[in-house]
Amino acid sequence: MSNYFNPEIETMPVEEIKKLQSERLVEQVKHVYANVEFYRNRMDEAGVKPEDIKGIEDLHKLPFITKDDLRDQYPYGFLAVPLEDCVRIQSTSGTTGRRVVAFYTMEDVLIWDTCCARAIVAAGGTKDDVVHVSYGYGLFTGGPGLNGGSHMLGSLTLPMSSGNTDRQIQFMTDLGSTILCCTPSYAAYLGESINERGLKDQIHLKAGIFGAEAWTEEMRRGIEKSLGIKAYDIYGLTEISGPGVSFECSEQKGMHINEDHFIAEVIDPETGEVLPEGEKGELVFTCITKKAFPLLRYRTRDICVLSRKKCSCGRTHIRMSKPLGRSDDMMVVKGVNVFPSQIETVLLNNGYEANYQLIVDRKNNSDTISCDVEWLPDNPPKDIEDKTEREYLLVNKLKSMLGIAVKVKLVEPKSIPRSEGKAVRIIDKRDLFEESALK
Numbered sequence: 001m002s003n004y005f006n007p008e009i010e011t012m013p014v015e016e017i018k019k020l021q022s023e024r025l026v027e028q029v030k031h032v033y034a035n036v037e038f039y040r041n042r043m044d045e046a047g048v049k050p051e052d053i054k055g056i057e058d059l060h061k062l063p064f065i066t067k068d069d070l071r072d073q074y075p076y077g078f079l080a081v082p083l084e085d086c087v088r089i090q091s092t093s094g095t096t097g098r099r100v101v102a103f104y105t106m107e108d109v110l111i112w113d114t115c116c117a118r119a120i121v122a123a124g125g126t127k128d129d130v131v132h133v134s135y136g137y138g139l140f141t142g143g144p145g146l147n148g149g150s151h152m153l154g155s156l157t158l159p160m161s162s163g164n165t166d167r168q169i170q171f172m173t174d175l176g177s178t179i180l181c182c183t184p185s186y187a188a189y190l191g192e193s194i195n196e197r198g199l200k201d202q203i204h205l206k207a208g209i210f211g212a213e214a215w216t217e218e219m220r221r222g223i224e225k226s227l228g229i230k231a232y233d234i235y236g237l238t239e240i241s242g243p244g245v246s247f248e249c250s251e252q253k254g255m256h257i258n259e260d261h262f263i264a265e266v267i268d269p270e271t272g273e274v275l276p277e278g279e280k281g282e283l284v285f286t287c288i289t290k291k292a293f294p295l296l297r298y299r300t301r302d303i304c305v306l307s308r309k310k311c312s313c314g315r316t317h318i319r320m321s322k323p324l325g326r327s328d329d330m331m332v333v334k335g336v337n338v339f340p341s342q343i344e345t346v347l348l349n350n351g352y353e354a355n356y357q358l359i360v361d362r363k364n365n366s367d368t369i370s371c372d373v374e375w376l377p378d379n380p381p382k383d384i385e386d387k388t389e390r391e392y393l394l395v396n397k398l399k400s401m402l403g404i405a406v407k408v409k410l411v412e413p414k415s416i417p418r419s420e421g422k423a424v425r426i427i428d429k430r431d432l433f434e435e436s437a438l439k
Helices: 007-011 014-035 037-045 056-061 067-072 106-122 142-153 165-175 184-196 217-227 340-349 384-402 429-438
Strands: 086-091 101-105 130-133 156-159 179-182 207-210 230-237 242-248 255-257 262-267 281-287 298-304 331-333 336-338 356-363 366-374 407-411 426-428
Touching (some): 007 106, 014 281, 086 106, 106 142, 130 165, 142 156, 142 179, 165 184, 184 217, 230 255, 331 366, 336 340, 340 384, 356 429, 384 407
Parallel strands (some): 130 156, 179 207, 356 426, 366 407
Antiparallel strands (some): 242 255
16 A cells, blocks of 8 residues: 555644644645746735745635636646646546646645545445446546545456446446445436346445535435445545545545645635635635645635534544535526525435436526426326326425425436436526527
8 A cells, every 4th residue: 555545644633734734835835836927926916925824824815716717727827847747637528618627746646546545445445345436537537536546545446437337237246346436326327227127136335435416415315225335425626636635434424625635715705705614605725735736725616614523433634514506506597596406405305316407498588497307117197187286296395495486397217318427407598598699
C-alpha cells in the first residue's frame, strides 16, 4: 500500500487539522501567486498579497473563483506547473459552455487516489474486496477516481465503465463483486435488472458507493433493498479533483471532507458572506495540496450545511450534508425555487420508483411544469378513473411541497428511458425557446 494512504490523518484532533490546513494554505497561496497570472491579477485587484495570508483565519481575504473563470482561461490559464510535469487531464462535459480541463501531476493523482481509497474503506472495503467500477471512464472523473482508489487500497478492481448491463451482471456473479461504484440511477437500474432475472441470490455485493448526481434518502433505501447492500454517498467535482473530496461513513449522516487536502466554507450565495457552521449556503472549496490545477475559494454552486458534530466512526474531519440543490441549476418556475430532489422525495414517499422525468415549458409567457412517472408493474391503475385519482393525489402532494401546481402523468413501466450514466431528469424547453429566440 502506498505511503500516501495514512488513515491516522482522518482521526487527528481538530486543532491539528486546522494547523495543517493553515500551513498548507500559506504555501499554496504563494504557489499560485507566483505561477498563475490570473490569480496574481485577481489578488492584486483585491489588494491581497501572499504575505497577508498567515493561516485559515485569513482565507476570507482571497477572492472567489467561478466556473466562468475556468472557462474563460481554457485550456492553460490556471495551470500552475510546467506542462511537462503533468501526467493527466480530466474534463467536464461542456454541456453548459466551454469545457473545463483540470491538470494533474503524478503527486496530484496519488492524492486523489488516496481520497477515493478512504471512501472505499469508509464503506467497509479492504484489500480483499472486489471493487466493481461502473462509472464512466475517460475524461469523466468517476471511473478513474474509484479505479485509482481501489488500486491504492489493493483491492481487485473491475474497470467495467458504464453500459452493457448484461455484462455487468455476468461479471458480478462470476467474479464475486462486493463493492459497486456507479451513479445512483444506474444502481437502481442494475437492482431492477438483477431482480427481474432472478439473480439476486447470486450477487455478493455488500456495499455501494454512489455519486455524480442528486439522490434522496428514499432512493437510497430503495437501492439498498433491491441490491441487498448498504449505500454510501460520495462527492466531488472535476474542477477540484473528482470523486473523493468527501464521502460517507457507516453513520450515513453527512460526508466527511478530506480536510488535509481541501478547506470547505459555506457562504451566502447572494452576498458572499461566510456563514457559521450549521447554516445552509453555497459550498466553497480551496485546494491546499493540488499543484497542477489548484483552485482557491472555488464556488461549487452546491447548497449544503457543514457540521463538526462528533461522529461515531471516529473520523474528525468536518462533514457536509448531501447537497440540498444547486444555486445554478435550481429551477425557477413561476417565481418559485424548485429543486428536482423535492419532487423525487414526494414520488418516492408515495410508493413510486425513481424513474421519472420533469418537463418545464413556457406557454403564453407563463411557465409550466409537468412530471411523467411510471406506475409500479405490480400495481397498475385499474381503469382511467383510478389513474386520474392517483395523478390528482400526486398533484396535491407536489403542490404542498412546492407551493405551485405540477401536472402529473402516470405512464407505463419502462416507458421512461433508463440511464446507464447520469439520469436525464429534467427537460427544460424554456432554454430551447430562449436560445432559438436569440438566433
